[in-house]
Amino acid sequence: MSTRGGLLTGLLASGLLGAALVAPVPAQAERLRVASTGNVDPVLNGEHVWVDAFMRQARAAGFELRFHPGGSLGKEEERTELVNLDLLQVNMAGLSELQVYSRTARALSIPFMVTDYTQFDRLLDETDLVATINAELAHTNLLLVDAALLGGMSGLFNTRTPVAQPADLGELRIRAMSRSDMIVLESWGARGVQVAWEEVAQALETGIAHGYLNPPLVPLMFGHAGRIRHFSDLRLTPSARWAVVSRRWYEGLDETRRAAIEAALAGAREANRAWAREVQAREREALEAAGIAFRALSDEELAAFAGPVHQRYRETLLPEEYARLRRWLDSLVERGP
Known part of the structure; x- marks a missing residue:
């Protein structure tokens, strides 16, 4: 994988997602529930910048959205369980939620490994890190699709x-x-x-x-x-929240809707990184x-x-x-x- 836009496409081509394929979701999956933890603050909260950009583009593509900000759907583990049950389609998760199921995700907590955010994005996009984590998540309904930066490193x-x-x-x-x-x-x-x-x-x-x-x-x-x-x-370490989607929901999307979601993910990444560059400078x-x-x-x-x-x-x-x-x-x- 060499580009962000091809991240999910690359996983599909590799067969990693297909291995976890279950019955497609019905058409009403166009109704999309999105959950976050942080404040609804486009100035200080990079998580919200990511979510807002994703929702705006998804809504423009015809998805009906319901947004649950500020942890209103419960604690980390409760929101993860909602994704596993396919009751929540997009969740901004803490890394610890992935680490329950993925030893590779645990390595991302090792300090002083990633030196800057350029390297971090290359790690996501140009190595097998994301594919490996998603393979380790294959027995769940969780699919890692991106990371939203929260500003400077911890x-x-x-x-x-x-x-x-x-x-x-x-x-x-x-x-x-x-x-x-x-x-x-x-x-x-x-x-x-x-x-x-x-x-x-x-x-x-x-x-x-x-x-x-x-x-x-x-x-x-x-x-x-x-x-x-x-x-x-x-x-x-990089300061990030991790964008996790429901596998069953994503796999149930037809080609047109899947392309719209990938475009929304790419738009969310672009908006978040532009915010991060600006905020780190001040x-x-x-x-x-x-x-x-x-x-x-x-x-x-x-x-x-x-x-x-x-x-x-x-x-x-x-x-x-x-x-x-x-x-x-x-x-x-x-x-x-």
Whole structure:
């Protein structure tokens, strides 16, 4: 696969989707339910930029849409179950939902592997990553079709002190969203604490947590700027939500409707990437204007964070998946820009 427009077509040609083909959905599948988690905010929320562009183009192509924003259809796992039941056709999922079924998707949580978003899009479009994940999802009704960027790559926010090396974490308690976050923090000798996102603002206020790992715009989106004081630009992983569709719904589309959906996916990607380029250029300014100090790290400082994390994944946690992701990334370097 070498282009975004051919991503799903390439999967069909390879037979990966055909292997999971079930009875076609009826004509009323033109009624399309779309769910997201973030705020309906075209300025700060890249997920909504993706969804809005997709829906506008799908609606123009004749699809009847029903939109469920802001997690109104439930938590991550509840929305995933709706897709599995074919009651939800398009869902903006967290990576953790794919990782339940796909070991390859787990490798995407390894920090310091993907270096920038140009490389990230090439990884999606020019390697077998997406095809491999979808093959591992074949026993479900989930089909990965794209990723919506949320701004700059993830870094470390905290309420207390500048952080430029693992030792600076000291006694800070950093909120861990998932087991992957906890592994990263443990690798640095830091203290992780599990706090539901809905309770993060209170945790920062009371000192239960002193920070979190997230994209640069998160404290501005969720009103945490009053407590957060420092951001370390670790560039851990791409910040994205993952566009997942119902296999049965997609497979039930006729050729014309499928082409319309692929065009809508391509339009969503284009709108989201244009937003991401613009917002990344002003993230530092926005954080500093909100009173959050922005710390850029040198290659040597980043290596001090990356080394112990990579050692754990390479040697014990996901050795095969680590090696395969490394091969895909190396192949992009070999091909050139």
